[in-house]
Amino acid sequence: MNCEMIQGRFADYLTGDLDDEARRDIQSHLASCPACRAEIETLTAVWAKLGVLPQEQPSGELRHRFYAMLEDYRNDLESEARKPRSAGLFAHWRELFTLRRPAFAAAFSAFLLLAGAAGGWLAGGGPGKSTRLSSLQQEVQDMRQTTALSLLSQPAASDRLQGISYSAAVRNPNAKTLDALISTLNTDSSPNVRLAAVEALFLFRNQPGVRDSLTRSLASQDSPLVQVALIDLLVEIRESRAAAALKALVKNEKLNPDVKKVAEQGLKQLI
Numbered sequence: 001m002n003c004e005m006i007q008g009r010f011a012d013y014l015t016g017d018l019d020d021e022a023r024r025d026i027q028s029h030l031a032s033c034p035a036c037r038a039e040i041e042t043l044t045a046v047w048a049k050l051g052v053l054p055q056e057q058p059s060g061e062l063r064h065r066f067y068a069m070l071e072d073y074r075n076d077l078e079s080e081a082r083k084p085r086s087a088g089l090f091a092h093w094r095e096l097f098t099l100r101r102p103a104f105a106a107a108f109s110a111f112l113l114l115a116g117a118a119g120g121w122l123a124g125g126g127p128g129k130s131t132r133l134s135s136l137q138q139e140v141q142d143m144r145q146t147t148a149l150s151l152l153s154q155p156a157a158s159d160r161l162q163g164i165s166y167s168a169a170v171r172n173p174n175a176k177t178l179d180a181l182i183s184t185l186n187t188d189s190s191p192n193v194r195l196a197a198v199e200a201l202f203l204f205r206n207q208p209g210v211r212d213s214l215t216r217s218l219a220s221q222d223s224p225l226v227q228v229a230l231i232d233l234l235v236e237i238r239e240s241r242a243a244a245a246l247k248a249l250v251k252n253e254k255l256n257p258d259v260k261k262v263a264e265q266g267l268k269q270l271i
Helices: 003-007 010-015 020-032 034-051 060-082 087-096 102-123 129-152 157-168 175-187 191-203 210-220 224-236 240-250 257-270
Strands: none
Touching (some): 010 020, 157 175, 175 191, 224 240, 240 257
């Protein structure tokens, strides 16, 4: 791997989200590359300083404002998607489907084919134009979900985070996309990725089965940050069926004291 590829995996290296082979490759490169070695030393120092900062516990009101902001952002994205685009459209797609990542290569090729077909469809005009436009929009949504699913299966945490970002931009995700997000929440090795999955699933809370899956997931989480995010989400959406899961969580003697406090507060709001 060259320096650019190595540096692109520094975040995963520092968070421990690499397998043994990838970690050895980076360590071997660092041993022979002074520039990358200096870069990782700087990042490590910053990482260490961040690690000793006291952890702030967000209030319930802060989490409420965050979810409201997340919903507004989603609505803004949908509004922008309905606006006519001109010169900026190509730049947007070029940034979205960078060919440096293998997962994007096939998607970009599909987009080119789709764009060609779209040109033919829309150039025809006539009474069926709105129907053709709706069909095209659905094709774009389907392609976005396909790309998201591909990214969620990648070994790098940064790719999986990008996959969650793409899936969150889908207006009406199919069952396969929802299942992938729920599976990521329950099984991903990175707490940061699981945390992002919680935020994405908030947007799809009214889809069939999502609320039940979020409630069941609470018992399988071991990261305090993810536990708190799940509790806050369930309280935010007023999921009364989560009360039983919160009661069971509070009884866990090994539960982090801060998480227990949040769970007890959330339980009071749901009962």
